[in-house]
Structures are given as C-alpha cells and as structure tokens.
Amino acid sequence: MNVTIVDYQSGNISSVINSFTEVAKGKVNLEVTSDIKKIKSSDKIVLPGQGSFKNCVDSLNSISGLVDTLKDFAITNKKPLLGICVGLQIFADIGYEEAETKGLGWISGKVSKIDNQKGKFKLPHIGWNEIEIQKESKIFKDIKNKSHMYFVHSYEFIPEDKSVISATTDYSSKIVCSVERDNLFGTQFHPEKSDKIGLKVIDNFLKL
Amino acid sequence: MLKNRIIPCLDVKNGRVVKGINFIELKDAGDPVEQAKIYSDSGADEICFLDITASNENRETIIDIVRKTAKECFVPLTVGGGVRTIQNITDLLLAGADKVSINTAAVQNIDFVKEASKKFGSQCIVVAIDAKKVSDNKWQVFTHGGRNKTGIDAVKFAKQIEENGAGEILLTSMDKDGTKSGYDLDLLKEITNSTNIPVIASGGVGTLDHLYDGIVKGGASAVLAASIFHYGEYKIKDAKEYLNSKNVSVRL
Numbered sequence: 001m002n003v004t005i006v007d008y009q010s011g012n013i014s015s016v017i018n019s020f021t022e023v024a025k026g027k028v029n030l031e032v033t034s035d036i037k038k039i040k041s042s043d044k045i046v047l048p049g050q051g052s053f054k055n056c057v058d059s060l061n062s063i064s065g066l067v068d069t070l071k072d073f074a075i076t077n078k079k080p081l082l083g084i085c086v087g088l089q090i091f092a093d094i095g096y097e098e099a100e101t102k103g104l105g106w107i108s109g110k111v112s113k114i115d116n117q118k119g120k121f122k123l124p125h126i127g128w129n130e131i132e133i134q135k136e137s138k139i140f141k142d143i144k145n146k147s148h149m150y151f152v153h154s155y156e157f158i159p160e161d162k163s164v165i166s167a168t169t170d171y172s173s174k175i176v177c178s179v180e181r182d183n184l185f186g187t188q189f190h191p192e193k194s195d196k197i198g199l200k201v202i203d204n205f206l207k208l
Numbered sequence: 209m210l211k212n213r214i215i216p217c218l219d220v221k222n223g224r225v226v227k228g229i230n231f232i233e234l235k236d237a238g239d240p241v242e243q244a245k246i247y248s249d250s251g252a253d254e255i256c257f258l259d260i261t262a263s264n265e266n267r268e269t270i271i272d273i274v275r276k277t278a279k280e281c282f283v284p285l286t287v288g289g290g291v292r293t294i295q296n297i298t299d300l301l302l303a304g305a306d307k308v309s310i311n312t313a314a315v316q317n318i319d320f321v322k323e324a325s326k327k328f329g330s331q332c333i334v335v336a337i338d339a340k341k342v343s344d345n346k347w348q349v350f351t352h353g354g355r356n357k358t359g360i361d362a363v364k365f366a367k368q369i370e371e372n373g374a375g376e377i378l379l380t381s382m383d384k385d386g387t388k389s390g391y392d393l394d395l396l397k398e399i400t401n402s403t404n405i406p407v408i409a410s411g412g413v414g415t416l417d418h419l420y421d422g423i424v425k426g427g428a429s430a431v432l433a434a435s436i437f438h439y440g441e442y443k444i445k446d447a448k449e450y451l452n453s454k455n456v457s458v459r460l
Contacts (some may be wrong), residue, residue, distance in 0.1 A: 011329055012301040018278050051329035122406045122429060124331055124375050128211045128253055128459040148211065148459045150284060152331040152375075171210055193284050193306060195248070 011050030049086030088186030259289030278304020325373030388414025
C-alpha cells in the first residue's frame, strides 16, 4: 500500500512524518511529496496543515493542479484521505483566520475563532483534552470514548451537516474534533502528538 | 475538559542533561534522548529541552538530540535555548521539534516574535520570560540565562509578546529557580491574569504541592519541573496521581 503525506509547505510536518513512519514500519510504503503523479497513484492521502487557514489554502493553490487532484482523489473517487488540524479545517467552504478565505468546500461549513467567552478560556486551546465520540468512526476502532488527544488551535470547524461529526471536545463549547464522511476523515487534534492512542488512530487509518 | 499539563524539562549542555542550582553548579543526569523517552513512556504531557549553552556553541548537538528524540517520542516536544533566527527555528522544526521557545531574542527584538509566529504559526512559538523580583509586585525581565538585567517590566512584556503572536508563555522565576521552595505565585498570578494565552510555570518546584499551587493558585495551564523528576524523587505518575487526588484534572 502506498500512502502519501502531502508536503505543500504548510509548516512543520516532521512530527506527522515521524509518527506515520513509526506506525507504517514495514507495512506501508510512505511518500512525502507534492508530486501530482505520485499523489494520484496513492492508495491513501494524509493532508497535514499548520499555521493559518489562509496560509494553507494559499500554499495548496500555489501548486498547480494539486487541489483538483486531491478533490478527484477524495471526493470523486472516494479514496481515503485524512486531514489533520488545519488540514481538516480547509475542508470547509470558508475560513476567517487572518482574512476571509475560501476553503476547499468538501464539507459545507465555516471555520471561525473559538468563542473564548471574553477571556474565560485561554487561546490557543493547547494541551490534552478528552474526545467525546459522536458516531462510530473507522479511525476510532478500539479507541475508548473520552480518550485524551493533543490539541493546538484557536479556530474551530463548524460543519452545516452535523452528521459528519464523529467526535467533539469540550472547550468553552462542544468543539468539533473529528469528522468522517465516506472515506474522508479529519481530526482537529494531532494524532501524531497524542502518544500511543494517537498512533492507534494513525494505525486505524492505515489499516482501512 | 482541558487537562493541566505536566512538563519535565531537560536542561542540556554539550549533549548531556544537567540541572543547575540557580543556573550554576551543574550536575550530570544522563542522556537526553533516553531521558525524554522515559518521560514520554511514563505519561509526560510534553517534553521540553533547554539548550543552556546554545548561545555560544555549535547548534548541531541539540538538533541531533531533537532528531533522535522525535523519532521515539510521540508527545509534543519544545526546544529552547539560543533560538535567535528564523533559520534556527526552521532547523529545530525540521529536526522534529513541535514548538520552539524564544528568550533573549524576543527581548532584544519583539518583531522577531511577530515574524516567527506569522511564518510558523502561533502554535509553535513559545516565549520564555525569565523574571526577577525588583520590588513589591514588580518583576523585571532578565536575559542570557539570568545574567543580564533589561529594565523591562515582566507583566508589560508578557502582554506585548501576546500581542505579537506568541502562543504560550514559559515563565521562570529567577529568584525561585533551583531553590525547591515553590513557584513565585505572585508573579505567576500577575502574568496569568493579565494575559489570555496559556502560561507554563517554571522555577522552584521541590514538592508535588508546588505543582498544585502553580495550577490552582497561580492559574498556570501547565507546570514545568526538572530536578524533582530527574533524580527520581518523584515519577510523572506520582505527580499526576497526586494532582488528581486533589481534584486537579490531568491526563491519567
């Protein structure tokens, strides 16, 4: 099996590479690239994302043909794709970080700043928080409800269709922390930094 | 609910772990990669490396340590010490650090914090403030591992770095560091109340009660400690179980 981590200059993806390498050991052929041909011939794609929504969308758009290739892969052909952090957020129609920015529009909804209730909650939301599983998800196989995952973000994805939400976490309100629709997956938390339980999420994705 | 983090800090000099008493008199406490792995396996919420000689020496040593650690530890890794340029940050992140901690360079040039957080995202920019009490309820920022007085008010500086995009503050009391008498809670309260970004408390931990005080009385989002964990006085698990028994939420 060939799995591609899309390297589109979205910031620091070393941790994503390290953790997938650890889980993939000897089982999966892992590529880190933005090469369209290689992406097309992959079985699965990981779309990391750090920094701002706008930065990530701009970086994706700056690589000719990449957005269309990803859309064909994940939406038209319904092959497994996992977005992590801002990589999940950009599934939305629109984001408001830095400037109003059009997202990929794969899952209708918006990405806006977490309501910190006038300073009652510190932002960024940094650290370990419990996930509350909302529906059965393939990437949560053998993962207990209320497991701890590592988060670092100030913006949240608010999808229109609530049925895509597979888990939420509690920080000022119920924040969407993972989505699943067909073979499209996204986590707001960082499985690559969430210790053994995070590696299990990665393992589940690789085993799909 | 968001959990309070316990962060063991490894002070590294020439590739070895050391821990200073008031930043002087260093003892050797072992191999950093090995130590980090032990901490991560025993439930540390993050790992912090502080390269205490990086300002003047070859940076390759710490980068190599980060690279090795990142392949074995799958919890967040923060690295500080001698981070002065965008290139320094790039090198550390590429080696596998998740966050970098900027100290002297932030004091010398606040625009560096702005530039770094814009380029890499606030999530990976921690600003370390070393503060020393100068009079009642007044603290000043010190740099160069506590050697240089800057005249800058610590609370004002904390607000300033928040405005410039820092994602977290790592606050060390220079008066308390190495004393094992607890965090400077007045300083901690002052900073946590006047900023809206998470504050990591550092400097002075000698007992598990000090960790409790840092979180509950000081308002810290995370507590950092070095020597109580290094010399085996307490395990990470002891700290977590203790805090949990006192109704402080931690990741168990």
